[in-house]
Amino acid sequence: MRQQVLYQIFKLSSTFICENNLDIKNYTKRQAIQDGALVSIGDNILLDRIRAYRGDNRNYKEIFNDVQKYREMLRRCKKEGKNKEARILNQFLIDNLFVKDVLVVKADKKAEYKKLAKNGFYVNGIKYVRFSAGAGQIRRNTSLFINEELYEPMYKTLMCGLDVKVKEMNLAKLSAYFALTTSSVMWVDTPRVCVIKDFDTTIPNQKVDWIYKDENGEGHVEERIMDITLNSADGQGLVDPTWAGHWARNMGLDYIPSSFVVRSAFIKGNLVPFDFKEYARQNGITRIYDAWGTGHDIEDIDVLLSTSQFKTSKYYGSWDEYLSYAESGGIKWGVARYNRKHDDEFTLVNYQYLQVLNITKDEIKKMIHPTVDWIQKVCTGDSLYALLYSLGGFGTDDVYNDVYGRAQSLAMKAVVKNSDFLKDSFVQRKIYRNIVETINQAKIGKIWVKGNYQFCISDPIAQCRSALGLDPTGEIPADYVYSNFWNERGVTGTLDICRSPMIDQHEHNPSDLYQSDEAVYWYQYIKSGIIFSIYDTAVCRMEDSDSTICQGLLYGDIQENNLVNL
Numbered sequence: 001m002r003q004q005v006l007y008q009i010f011k012l013s014s015t016f017i018c019e020n021n022l023d024i025k026n027y028t029k030r031q032a033i034q035d036g037a038l039v040s041i042g043d044n045i046l047l048d049r050i051r052a053y054r055g056d057n058r059n060y061k062e063i064f065n066d067v068q069k070y071r072e073m074l075r076r077c078k079k080e081g082k083n084k085e086a087r088i089l090n091q092f093l094i095d096n097l098f099v100k101d102v103l104v105v106k107a108d109k110k111a112e113y114k115k116l117a118k119n120g121f122y123v124n125g126i127k128y129v130r131f132s133a134g135a136g137q138i139r140r141n142t143s144l145f146i147n148e149e150l151y152e153p154m155y156k157t158l159m160c161g162l163d164v165k166v167k168e169m170n171l172a173k174l175s176a177y178f179a180l181t182t183s184s185v186m187w188v189d190t191p192r193v194c195v196i197k198d199f200d201t202t203i204p205n206q207k208v209d210w211i212y213k214d215e216n217g218e219g220h221v222e223e224r225i226m227d228i229t230l231n232s233a234d235g236q237g238l239v240d241p242t243w244a245g246h247w248a249r250n251m252g253l254d255y256i257p258s259s260f261v262v263r264s265a266f267i268k269g270n271l272v273p274f275d276f277k278e279y280a281r282q283n284g285i286t287r288i289y290d291a292w293g294t295g296h297d298i299e300d301i302d303v304l305l306s307t308s309q310f311k312t313s314k315y316y317g318s319w320d321e322y323l324s325y326a327e328s329g330g331i332k333w334g335v336a337r338y339n340r341k342h343d344d345e346f347t348l349v350n351y352q353y354l355q356v357l358n359i360t361k362d363e364i365k366k367m368i369h370p371t372v373d374w375i376q377k378v379c380t381g382d383s384l385y386a387l388l389y390s391l392g393g394f395g396t397d398d399v400y401n402d403v404y405g406r407a408q409s410l411a412m413k414a415v416v417k418n419s420d421f422l423k424d425s426f427v428q429r430k431i432y433r434n435i436v437e438t439i440n441q442a443k444i445g446k447i448w449v450k451g452n453y454q455f456c457i458s459d460p461i462a463q464c465r466s467a468l469g470l471d472p473t474g475e476i477p478a479d480y481v482y483s484n485f486w487n488e489r490g491v492t493g494t495l496d497i498c499r500s501p502m503i504d505q506h507e508h509n510p511s512d513l514y515q516s517d518e519a520v521y522w523y524q525y526i527k528s529g530i531i532f533s534i535y536d537t538a539v540c541r542m543e544d545s546d547s548t549i550c551q552g553l554l555y556g557d558i559q560e561n562n563l564v565n566l
Helices: 015-019 029-035 045-053 060-079 081-096 112-117 135-139 149-156 171-182 240-250 276-282 319-328 360-381 382-390 400-406 409-418 417-421 425-443 458-466 484-488 519-522
Strands: 005-012 038-044 098-106 121-123 128-133 142-147 186-188 195-198 200-213 220-230 236-239 260-264 265-275 287-289 295-297 301-307 333-339 346-349 447-458 481-483 495-498 508-513 530-531 548-554
Touching: 005 015, 005 128, 015 098, 015 112, 038 260, 045 098, 045 149, 060 081, 081 098, 098 128, 128 149, 128 171, 128 382, 135 142, 135 171, 142 149, 149 400, 171 260, 171 265, 195 319, 236 360, 236 458, 240 265, 240 382, 265 301, 265 447, 276 458, 287 508, 301 458, 346 360, 360 425, 360 495, 417 425, 447 458
Parallel strands: 005 098, 195 301, 236 265, 447 530, 481 508
Antiparallel strands: 005 038, 098 142, 121 128, 128 142, 186 333, 200 220, 236 301, 260 265, 260 333, 287 295, 346 447, 447 548, 481 530, 495 508, 495 548
């Protein structure tokens, strides 16, 4: 079972706060629910440090077990008809999972936000001041405010010494890096780390659309042939497979993920299971040297963390220096994202993927066949298809309790209990109303295709070799990708690797599947993910693959030469 607790906080608009003259009184959780101003957030480093400051030193497992215990008591009281006790337990859970020391502000107007950031404001007698705003929050015009009493201790703890070490830093980057401690995580044990240098690969004679300005300052685009030098594993590191298994147990998973997007203070990025210790042994290497030139016994390392993942590495003289601040502040590690146990066989795409394709009417018919076939089976009463549609098409790794809990209505919960309810006219009418909207969406390009979303991974062999001081040669040739998912299915054709959301036709990346004994052996722990070559510009073409996730679509009957202007 995934051991994660969700907390609740207020999310208030700047207009609402300003209309109350920066002092909101007697604002209850019940009123916030009615206003849509009570939101759930996952546990994070900041909340963990606030609990410690308040004297709550329970670890995440103890908190999770306590919450589960009270929820089980609540379920038992409801089942036994003890309504009064159930209400008391429910209120107890609500009160204990509500965090009053932080809240989120949605900025409606720039002037309002400046006023709040400069002066702070009060809610129920507590003064809140601006604390952080990550890149994702800024895109949504939101920021985190904190109880003024906690600002100084939390800021000093989470800055890990940079508050006294650094005099100048790009404010936008500092804001994004500092806010990493507010990312929702599943807690994992802190690994033994060796920080490794990033490495570049120069790719010669690449055709590019070069943007430049003339002497009048007007922008132009021209085609050029030039060498391109890229960071070959930007934001990626390697985790020892044994330690990856340990993390999986920390997270309560019954499988070992192929990607761990980690978070800690000033640390962010994807860690991929790769047996760098075995690779070192086969090359007669016993010691590895970090970014500062310090040697380590490779058997004593759990994670190879790249400098592009350790965002403030240049401000410390060693990993031990940073670790002294992190440990004294009680800062832990967490995993913000990881791949599911099973990747989807089909996925929904939208018009963005389709609008740049040059395809015939016959090819269009073949492309939309899975969607048309699926809709027809739902509409004609196929019990399995109707059931899956009414419940949202859950994955193979979902369990009964998850399906039942996520059913969107009492009617659908009844269907989960007894599929014979699909014969009921009310349920049938409900499915019909929904399927009409689905058909309309399909008409504008939201169709099912054979493909899925997977994490982007740069060739781990090349990164391992670089870390060990070897020539960083990669295993995968240019214009190829390695994918355990597609290789297992015997695919021999071409994949269309796409970035989502697609904003340019060049984000279609037709790639052939690579297979070799060497790849199968060294990538044996990477069951999910698209592994890219370091010798082409695929990840660069997908906006540097900053999202770390791409969509691989099986071409099928749509051939590579039908892609426009690639």
